[in-house]
Amino acid sequence: MSSLPALLALLAAAEPPALPLEEALRSLEAGNLTLAQARDRAREVEAARGLARAPLLPALTASGSYVRNSDAAEVPIGELFARTLPAGAALPAGLPARLVIQPGEAWSAAAALRVPLAAPSQWAELSAASAQARASAAGAETARQELRTALVATGWSADASEQVALAAERALATARTHAESARRARAAGTGTPLAVLQAETEAVRRESELTRARAEVERLRLALGVLLGREGPVRIAMGEPPAGAGPDRAALREEALGRRPEVRAARATAEAARAGVTAARLRWLPTLSASGTAFASDVAYPTGKKDGWRASLDLSWALFDGGAREASSARARAAAEEAEAAERQAALEVAQQVADAARDREVARERLALAERERALAQETLATAERAFAGGAASALDLLDASDRLYQADAGLAQARARLGAAGAALDRAVGRP
Secondary structure, three states, X not given: OOOHHHHHHHHHHHOOOEEEHHHHHHHHHHHOHHHHHHHHHHHHHHHHHHHHHHHHOOEEEEEEXXXXXXXXXXXXXXXHHHHOOOOOOOOOOOOOOOEEEEOOEEEEEEEEEEEEEEOHHHHHHHHHHHHHHHHHHHHHHHHHHHHHHHHHHHHHHHHHHHHHXXXXXXXXXXXXXXHHHHHHHHHHOOOOHHHHHHHHHHHHHHHHHHHHHHHHHHHHHHHHHXXXXXXXXXXXXXXXOOOOOOOOHHHHHHHHHHHOHHHHHHHHHHHHHHHHHHHHHHOOOXXXXXXXXXXXXXXXXXXXXOEEEEEEEEEEOOOXXXXXXXXXXXXXXXXXXXXXXXXXXXXXXXXXXXXXXXXXXXXXXXXXXXXXXXXXXXXXXXXXXXXHHHOOOOOHHHHHHHHHHHHHHHHHHHHHHHHHHHHHHHHHHHHOOO
């Protein structure tokens, strides 16, 4: 039978190296796949803002063509005009000798520039798209904070399971020592077979608890690996849970309303919905744009020149569209009212979450203090029982009961530490701290 120090050394050699918590959080930022998807969705919405901005910017297009006609048609306009002039008179300046009606083949190129001058509804739609981009970015931040909280909470659960496993190892070593003492007492004639059976049963139970505790540690370490986007178990050094009292709940609530990405997302969504209402109303107004085109060909145009330009000022005003604008306005108003209600609801939920998290943290602090007292009493009880058993003043059952109480106190203390650590992370999440 190996000694307890040798057993602990063997387990330490088999354990993965412990990551500091800050390093694990940085690894979460870089490797978590759920967070990567949330950020990709935010980039998609940001790209949509670029699409909404495009109609408000100048557009430049270039084109070229080659034309081959079955027949060519030309008019010798210079010769025809010369016949009407007195002998020796010169043709008017700029009059082409031949006017091409349809060339046999021609190469041509053109460049067109369109500049929006007044597009009211497009400006409102750009404002809506910008607000939607802010809402999506806040949604990605929400996913980030939730994953950080999940990582910290799982880390504390794994830390508690490690402590429970260590407590089970100590309890197993103690149970085996008691079983060996009971066997020696029986051999010396001072013990009973029942005491030996009870001690051996206790050792088997402790071994079962140790197996279960180790399996839980492995499960939680694998869960940490999944959160970090890694294969295999991951161990995080959690340190000590923060035990100091936080600010009052009113201050926490105000901080949360300013920090929480859910509140920012709801606010931005409401802004986008209100901009949608404005865009729907502005569709009743006309749009104005200016256009310019430059063109050239290897065959002269009817003007006699092979190049030229054209400029225009274009006004577009939809006077009747079958009621589409009325329906669009009604839908936008309904969406805006829904978004504003969601914004108010988000603020109420945040206030409740802050109050719940603050209360849970205070309860966790109190339970940790009680668990520490219980563990100290259980340790003192076991020491007293061992002395009394050695002096014949206590039974084997008293000793086993005291040992069990110490194990339960150790497990309770580990779980109380984990609850306090997780409650601190939940409070940070409720407040919206990064």
